[in-house]
Amino acid sequence: MGLDDRESLRVLQSALDDPDRSEALMRRFYASWFYLDDSVRELFTPDMARQQAAFGQALRWLVTEFLAQRAEQPVAFLAQLGRDHRKYGVTEAHYHRACQALFLALRTELGDRWSPAVDDTVTEALTLIAGAMSGAAEADPLPPWWDGTVVDHRRVSRDIAVIGLQLEKPMPYHPGQYVSVQVPQHPRRWRYLSAAVPPDPQGFIEFHVRAVPGGLVSGAVVTDTAPGDRWRLSNPHGGLTVDRDAGDVLMVAGSTGLAPLRALIMELTRFGQNPRVHLFFGGRYPCELYDLPALWELASCNPWLSVSPVAEFYNNPPWAADYPDPEPPRGLHVRQTGRLPEVVAGYGGWSDRQILICGRPGMVLATRAALIAHGADPGRIQHDPLVE
Incomplete structure (x- = not known):
């Protein structure tokens, strides 16, 4: 029955809803993935806690949507994820190894609750996830990332800085959208920032950043950024918008x-x-x-x-x-x-x-x-x- 088998989906959900089991599952998944393909380790920061928690939360949401027999939002989410993951240099081989690792981690974590029906459901879910992500990545006409140079850095308050970048080529985005950003002080640690200006045909973009207590990236952006620094930006996300015909x-x-x-x-x-x-x-x-x-x-x-x-x-x-x-x-x-x-x-x-x-x-x-x-x-x- 695959993704139509709600009982098997509930078995998966039980492993993801329990915080301790979910944490153990994520650790096992990444350990298996790095074992199967040691080149993947270079894509991640040494501290994996944040990444593991984010992936566990995303997987839990997907299983919940599958249980509710909703497909439109999960497919759109996975497609966006696939397009965005191009900035890491992810390839078709990475998706294949990741599916192998997650299959092994789930089978080990579920133990005697694993059954042929659960096997079919997991296989179909992983096929959908990998297919939606890799397909969207391959079809995206935009470049996988955008590089730019810091041309302005102003400390406007103790914890707040305004940063202006000149991109190598203009980025098409809608006002209200955000991008994930990698700065040279902390490579591989991507953080979300919202553009503070509409898209500029000359490629200028501005960000407003507040140093979050304990935040390595935000603190470095506010205190250590200087003109000449090279930043890398993902493609835009988000849908904040004003409908000019829908009232005040x-x-x-x-x-x-x-x-x-x-x-x-x-x-x-x-x-x-x-x-x-x-x-x-x-x-x-x-x-x-x-x-x-x-x-x-x-x-x-x-x-x-x-x-x-x-x-x-x-x-x-x-x-x-x-x-x-x-x-x-x-x-x-x-x-x-x-x-x-x-x-x-x-x-x-x-x-x-x-x-x-x-x-x-x-x-x-x-x-x-x-x-x-x-x-x-x-x-x-x-x-x-x-x-x-």
Whole structure:
């Protein structure tokens, strides 16, 4: 019965739902894969914990979708994954060895729960996974990656930097999308960043990066990046968008979560008529509202745009004096003090709006929950996948 055999799928699900068993399964899978093809080890960082957890989560989601007899989203997800994996140099042989390794790991982990029916289900699932990924990778007309040179690096706050890159050739992407990025300070450690500007025909692209506590890559980008550094970018992902025919818009940006929303706003300035857009831009301190001068310029020229700054604390810390003052001229809404989700929800549920939320996962979830509790339509709320 293969993927139609729900009992066999539940057997697989049992191994993935249990955190300890799933962790052991992922360790066994990667150990088997590296044994079967030692060249694969060079594609990964020495610390595999993050990679193992991410793959385990993806596999668990796929099995859940198979159980629900849903195919469209899994196939689309696998196709995107295949296109993206080209940046690692993945080949057809890698997919073959990976399927072998995962088959062996699952059979060992499931032990006496393995049966001919489970064998058929696993075989069909792995065939689908490898086929969808390799097929999409082979059919993609875009290059596997994009190389660029850092031309601008500005520390706009203690933990925040704005980085400009000149790509060797323009990247086709939609405002609101994100890419995964590899920096020279930490090769093979890819991190997601959102473009802060619309696509440029000359190949310029800008990112806003905040150093995450304990984050090796984000910390290096903020503190160690310099003009001349060479970055590698994946093809774009994500689908944040504004439908200009679907009513007014609420945008909520926490810190550097501003980047994709800023790109969308800049894109909207190309049109003569737009829906009203109200942007709440939040940070811990007033000095961390780093892009207020640019937002003020955009709002002063576009009457459909309103910007409300929000800071958790009223006063700046002592270190603020070491960085540019982001206070814009008078003209924006008065800065409010408080937590961003509470301030935004204090205006009501915004039930008549398209809603886009960007920032740290905790802020996104808290804002979404607060808005829904006040009457917002969950179906009209957009945000990117919640990945730190």
